[in-house]
Amino acid sequence: MITSTVENYLKALFLLDQHGEKEVSTGELAKSLSVTPGSATSMIKTLAEAGLIEHRPHYGVKLTERGRTLAVHVVRRHRIVELFLVEILGMDWSKVHDEAEQLEHVVSDEVIERMDVLLKHPTFDPHGDPIPRADGTLPSQSHYTLSKSKVGQQLSVSRMNDQDADFLQFAEKHGLMIGEKITIVEHNKLADSLTIKTRDNTVILGLSAAANIEVCDA
Template sequence: MAKAVARKQLPAGITPVIEDYLKTIYFMAQEQAQVKTTDVAKRLRVKPSSVTAMLKTLADLKLVEYRPYYGVALTPLGNQIALEVIRHHRLIELYLVKALGFSWDEVHEEAEVLEHVLSEKLEARIAAHLGDPTLDPHGDPIPALDGTLPETATMTLADAPLRKRLRVVRVRDQDAERLRYIATLGLVPGAHLRLIERAPFEGPVTVRIGKRVHALDSRLARTILVEEAPRHPS
């Protein structure tokens, strides 16, 4: 993967709004083959005409490749900047939890603001203080300085095999209320569980965590990524 970009190397005119667009396009490209203007507008909750104007600006800055009526893709430079912003965001989230006592449902909104103003010096100090971590509080991978991301073989809880011992790796949800609910169930990164029942037709899944049993909506279960854990008496 391409190397991360230092702030001093960025093109002139990079603003927090531009960074938010690049980050959004990056995430959407991980989820779907084609990122359309209307999709970006829905994700950012802005008018399609505003997105079109911004994409033209990003194309002029060589940050995206944009084809009207088809879609948008990040250039290598745009991808590098997106990864740098994501690194800032996830380091800040972890620092707020580990050093300042925030809960995992409180940190997203704070990091959304601070990710744009974090200096390289402070970023390095935070990373060193945390021991150069690879995961944030939700289990999301933190891009390394060279832009690489740690890779893990995971599956959603909704698709996991029945009766197998599983470990929660990552929770892909930033909604504070849902995160608080997930935490009350004990479905935090590192937790062990078993999927004991899956209802048909997109019905709920039932999991056992220790001695507790919970039924989860399949949509919520898809935000929880797990891996098979080594055998261990439960």
Template sequence: MKTTAPSSSIEDYVKVIYSFTEWQEKPISSSQLAQRLGVANSSVSEMVRKLKDQGLVDHKPYSAITLTAGGTRLALSMVRRHRLIETFLVEELGYRWDEVHDEAELLEHAVSDTFVERLAGKLGHPSRDPHGDPIPAADGSVHMPAAHRLSELDDGHSGTIIRISDDNPELLRYLAAENINLDAEIEILGRRPFGGPLVVRIGAGPAPRDFDLADEVADSVWVHSNTRHSGCSVEGH
């Protein structure tokens, strides 16, 4: 008996559920899922029931939504597609990193598994996308780097920027304009008085640059710390 392929809506739902918990452990709620997908709460409730019937999620009324093993496998396959396409758009077609998300959302449902694996080979089997998110391997394995949000690190910590959230394209454009990119060296100098911005130093060598970063920026940047960090546990899987 031939298995029916999941719809694009189902693929989108499991991918968003997975992505929400990828860099933090708190599971997603129905209202958060509705907000991220831009749909009504009633639509989420109906779809979550369908996902549960298909064995893709675990959910009880008024509780968080979590993926089953089958749901996780499907989510990882979609995440792999999405991030490989984003990488291709940046590296081969000259897209900016703030432009690729919506394009990848359209293309990921239209390409075959063969195309995805040919694309991975063409790109040299990259381990991360343009924003630093890990690209799952073809077997579903994922290497999550040890990292902390910039906003969680104490004064004096230094490290390397390894991930920048792609939730806000305007923030990505700001960082690109300031030449704050993946693999940049960063040091936390402190905060301005009275709840002011976080002051950081970007770059090493003779010409580092100092920046005042708003909380939204500091919350969107993940750092692999070179300094022993005692106040926070490592997020991820």
């Protein structure tokens, strides 16, 4: 049976290893789901028996084809629901993550496909994350993090790595919304800070905050 818990484990594994390249450790998985390592181990056993992951004890786990397919569909549901909540119900983009976290496990395929049509087959969600297509493939875009950009570059904010509502609100208040054009004014290596010109502000960010914001060329 694919319970919501199972879906959450599969989704976490997918998000920790989007490309299906490395093995994910029990500890990483446990941390990302806020459960104890022991809980993760026992669920890993269950998922491996169900053929959803492959487990090399003491080394790590990897999604099987079937597990990855299920995970991608959970992600698709999550991101379509998020966008729907923002676009159709007018909710604040900084608050839709938690709501979608619940809804992703119960909305039927029919509802998702109807939302998809209403939203005109969108490719990115309100946080800039790609929305997997119904066939399981992913749209792509070349992102890099703000902390790696050069002075003078004209950029466009493309996604947020941090889903924390406070952080998202802070970003929004300073004109760092998805799609917004920005310019790097100064990179102070001593202060470890980045001065950024947004549409109508100038913001100074520490590099760790800048690492949470992805951009692409404007």
